[in-house]
Amino acid sequence: xxxxxxxxxxxxxxxxxxxxxxxxxxxxxxxxxxxxxVIVDAGCGAGRxxxxxxxxxxxxxxxxxxxxxxxxxxxxxxxxxAHSTFLRFTPPINVDAIWACASLLxxxxxxxxxxxxxxxxxxxxxxxxxxxxxxxxxxxAKAGRQFTNANEARxxxxxxxxxxxxxxxxxxxxxxxxxxxxxxxxxxxEKTA
Numbered sequence: 568x569x570x571x572x573x574x575x576x577x578x579x580x581x582x583x584x585x586x587x588x589x590x591x592x593x594x595x596x597x598x599x600x601x602x603x604x605v606i607v608d609a610g611c612g613a614g615r616x617x618x619x620x621x622x623x624x625x626x627x628x629x630x631x632x633x634x635x636x637x638x639x640x641x642x643x644x645x646x647x648x649a650h651s652t653f654l655r656f657t658p659p660i661n662v663d664a665i666w667a668c669a670s671l672l673x674x675x676x677x678x679x680x681x682x683x684x685x686x687x688x689x690x691x692x693x694x695x696x697x698x699x700x701x702x703x704x705x706x707x708a709k710a711g712r713q714f715t716n717a718n719e720a721r722x723x724x725x726x727x728x729x730x731x732x733x734x735x736x737x738x739x740x741x742x743x744x745x746x747x748x749x750x751x752x753x754x755x756x757e758k759t760a
Contacts, residue, residue: 570632572711573612577635581613585643589616589668591739595755596666596697597623604663607689609656610670611648614640620666621646630656631670653682658689665689665696669751672700676715683729690758696731698722702738702750717752731756 573580604625608617611629613636620627621644630649631637640648649656653674665686674682686696703716717725719736734757741749
């Protein structure tokens with residue numbers, strides 16, 4: 568359901584997200600990585616974050632379920648972007664980090680545990696995963712998109728059996744103009760050795 572929305576709205580989504588300042592989130596994530604680390608941008612959207620990571624010398628593997636956004640992300644980043652879902656994508660190598668910014672929230676609740684288990688397989692021991700969800704403990708559909716929200720307890724339940732532990736969790740306001748009243752749960756997860 569959400570994929571067709573992004574296929575139809577790709578240009579406006581890219582317009583609304585490519586210039587959003589993500590510095591506060593990058594500042595939490597990137598210091599945990601060695602120079603040149605390999606990052607998977609999982610659900611990369613229009614490629615904003617991949618472009619930034621590449622500019623800082625990181626290696627990036629990116630994918631998105633929307634073909635229209637994949638096409639935009641390839642143009643924005645200059646790299647090949649895979650057209651794939653979370654459960655179908657597998658990187659060719661184990662990676663240092665996964666960046667899943669506002670993407671896992673489109674995975675249905677019943678698939679969250681399996682998705683985290685799948686993602687954790689790609690990470691090297693002590694690798695990290697950043698994820699963010701709209702803050703809450705409910706699920707809803709809006710304008711052709713499905714949302715799975717998370718709070719601290721719900722996220723912990725999603726991680727059950729994944730081999731990932733919560734390293735840090737915090738709440739932020741939405742960084743997009745006019746959405747400061749929307750709260751987001753941010754988490755950095757670590758793969759246990």
